[in-house]
Amino acid sequence: MAKRDAIFPAGRHALYDLHRYSPAIRCGDLLFISGQVGSREDGTPEPVFEDQVRRAFANLRAVLAAAGGGFEDVIDVTSFHTDPQTQFATVLAVREEEIGAPPYPAWTAVGVTWLAGFDLELKVIARVPAAKGNGTASQG
Incomplete structure (x- = not known):
């Protein structure tokens, strides 16, 4: 089995510790x-x-940066929205600025009723070859 390494960005957020999960x-x-x-x-x-x-x-x-990657490495995105009908235009506008040129990643948008006080969540799978990464894996 391949080794699993936890990846934490430099600006660690309280939610990671509060809810006991790794960012990646x-x-x-x-x-x-x-x-x-x-x-x-x-x-x-x-x-x-x-x-x-x-x-x-x-x-x-x-x-992504903590793993040595960027948006160009993203393969698949799942976005969760509390009110997709009124929020989607805003999400698409920001997405256009952030994701960049084609080819675009696969993307699935899901409407949900609860995100712990938030209105959008982005879950991603990316391919970042170890040779590209900067070795900033952390165990938390």
Whole structure:
């Protein structure tokens, strides 16, 4: 079985410790990133939805960077939305800025009723070859 390494970004968030999970697990060249929300460092949500979306992407970018990767390494995204009908245009606009040019990753959007006080969550699988990574795996 391949070794699993926990990946933590430099600006560690309170939610990781509060809810006892790793932001990402590297297994070989694959990086499995836990759902990233628009959390400030203290674990509270950004109150304005667009700011929360931007913060969720920033938190995702930080986890990717800690593994030596970026959005170009993302293979699959699952996004969870508390009110997709009213929120989706904002998410798509920020996504366009963050994800960049094609080819785009696979993406599944799911409407949910609860995200612990947040309105958007981004769960990602990326391929970041170990040779590309900077070896910043951490056990927490």
